[in-house]
Amino acid sequence: MPLPKLIVVLGTTACGKSGLGVELARRFDGEIVSADSRQVYRGLDLGTGKVTQAERMGVAHHMLDVVDPNQSYSVADFQRGAYDAIDAIRARGRTPFLVGGTGLYVRAVTEGFTFTDARPDPALRAQLERRTTAELYALYQARTGKTLAGGEEKNRHRLLRALEKLSAGAVETPPCPRYDCLLLGMTFPRELLCRRIDERLQRRIDDGMIEEVANLRANGARDLFLEGLGLEYRYILWYLTGRIPTLDALQDELGRAIKRFAKRQMVWFKKDRDVLWLDTAVDPLPQAVAATAEFLGRPSQF
Template sequence: MAEQGKLVVVLGTTACGKSGLGVELALRFGGEIVSADSRQVYRGLDLGTGKVTAEETKGVPHYLLDVVSPNESYSVAQFQQDAYAAIDGILARGKPPFLVGGTGLYVRAVAEGYTFQEARPDPALRARLEGQDAAALYALFQQKTGLTLSESERHNRQRLIRTLEKVYHGDSLTEAPRHPRYQVLQLGMTYPREVLNQRIEERLWRRIDDGMIEEVANLRANGATDAFLEGLGLEYRHILWYLQGKYESVDQLCEELGRAIRQFAKRQVSWFKRDKDVLWLDTGGDFLAQATQAVERFLQG
């Protein structure tokens, strides 16, 4: 059996600096980056998703950014196949791949090698699921699998329906066979609650100043549906509500959105902390040096 290639994962909460760390590590080791973010796959979703700019990449190749248009569906199974193709291509070029992002299901699908199967047609089940809203579907998903999903995934009705069809036919993600494709080193980033909340607040206002409200308005003007934007959650949902007049001011928007992002960060911590194989970096110290040493040992080992 051929030796598995090595994959470095950089995961963690929102606003913790994952993208920057991924770039610095890729520069040091001559690597390339595959994004693991369920919203950054969409074209035009830049400020609201924290997508790295061309300048911020520092010349490091990035994959799975801007691969689908707004309103299009993009499943975790599709992400897995696209990520495998990108990672295998990086390895074939003799470079180390870095999977960087905070969408937990995307990360695990690749790192743990989830097996996805096509759900068999079941008109009766589909009709029953179609009659429920996203909140009810997500509650049913959690009841059946014990898993949590990202903010955007839990509000995407059609994706939830497709996932539940798989679960009901015995294709549960928690029980499906897993076939890890790579040897994996997982590096985790987060900050103490108070520090992380401050970073979230500062980043939110910076993005507002940079034009995040205008980004959402332009997406709507160019054909992105309100249902699509609301399904993305967080920045896109709350700014949509602001544009619809549900918030009286930018201050109220930022207060409500900031609260939602902080709650999302707590859920991310809970998701990632369940994985005992993650090496959590000391963000109060020289975490870049710590990460560099860990990657060096991993790649040489």
Template sequence: MSSENETRPPAPALPPLIAVVGPTAVGKTALAIRLALALDGEIVSADSRQVYQGMDIGTAKSTAAERALVPHHLLDIAPPEQALTLAEFRDLAYQAIDDILRRGRLPFLVGGSGQYVRAVLEGWTLTAIAPDPDLRLRLEADAIRHGAAALHERLAVLDPVAAAAIDGRNVRRVIRALEVCLTSTQPISQLQTRQPPPYRVWQVGLQRPVADLYARLDARVDAMLAQGLVAEVQQVRQRVLGLGLQATQPALTGLGYREIGQYLVGDLTLDAAVVEIKRNTRRFVRQQRNWFRATNPAIHWYEAEPDPTARILAGIHGWLTASALRADEC
């Protein structure tokens, strides 16, 4: 007589998702394109600023030639005056990933925005509390009047868990957390839960020696300026501020856009703005490196030089094979 396990059909394997992560300027895009070309894949961008239209130079967005090689998703999906939320990004990412899988191709989630990556991979259930524009304006005014640190201290009183997880210099995130605390009965830290999405995930992390990475960062900033970063920032600012919005909009607070904005209003010289961009980018890269290593032990790390593509492909093929075998044994 057959047992229940013998008559039960094998459980289907969850569809695969490859994540390519690492700090800014480490070479994620070039690596992801090589992997996608080899594995019939498509790229889903996980960058908090590349979602915005008209912000190509300062975000190091994939070029038209790169997009012609491999389809890219979630680039240029929102105007710069729109504050695309993390919850909205997560939902759009799931839609893109599912569409890629339905067409029989392999999705690659690629980016250095740690929260955007984790929101997708860990299935963050994010608060659906609607923004309160009037409250936001008051909180933004408080930040200008009393400083970002005072706003963060207020959050620490209302929601110490959220305050510990949010960099006090990230005024937009502090304001959003305060907004939730002040307009709901629960702090934002209690409203955010996790439900892993229906994918099996293999994560690739790319790294370089610090000195090499810093040199690449500096060279990239110089190249952005030569390509027209100042004009790009000016156009984005004119569009956003022309609609009566504040300079705290996400499109204007990203690296490069904030510092060049300070130059455009006369708060910094151009040389000083460039120094600030490079300094702040290095600080951000240190945060990225620490974030990925501290929060995600599942990442398989590779040095960017010499080219690790062949070794990574071998690892992905082995993982795909092993995952299929485990599913057959169920």
């Protein structure tokens, strides 16, 4: 039997994915499943760009605000929740849209990663932590015979976890896709994207993003948790604790970090040749609507 259909809107930060997803969902009687590794946390709103109730325009959103700060949350946890949300949307006779920029979360759903139940081994982790990332990658290659690329060979956390699983006897299994996916990509030329990042950062600071992080700390969010979130939460924490001395320095350092992150996102997404990259030199909505209508076998809703 043919796989059920899923429309995916992916791309770099500050490119308008959320707005496009809402517009598509409104036209195709859809609901949205967020694929963002930080928006799953309650209270992380401005710093993650979580869509407000007004911005949702009546479209139901899922996988937002599902866990409290300080709680661990894995890509396997996300995949289970996303599968449940997508299947429930389909059971209601509606169209599911997966929207987000966390590449690993997107691929876990679109490619159907298979996860093992291997638990972290503190003793083994302590031994592995003493090795450099290059040494971990060499060990991974020796154990699996595989070569990684696109930055994955430098992803220390994933290398550590893979080696833990291999030591526990876990076997890497091939992915098992559950959905037939249309992948719509959003980004802008580098110079324009950088300008959009700077403008969005200024808006978020003006709207109270620094106060959001201060309130999270006051309400029990641990500094280690905030630092581990990266980008806005890490750099604002450093500003609040004096590591970054001025607001100007915060905006400069954080802005550059977000731009580096956007570049890494593009490296990740460009590895998938099935992405239809929308032309953002013009309004991308008509192109996205036409592609979605054709994919679903429905009349265009534009």
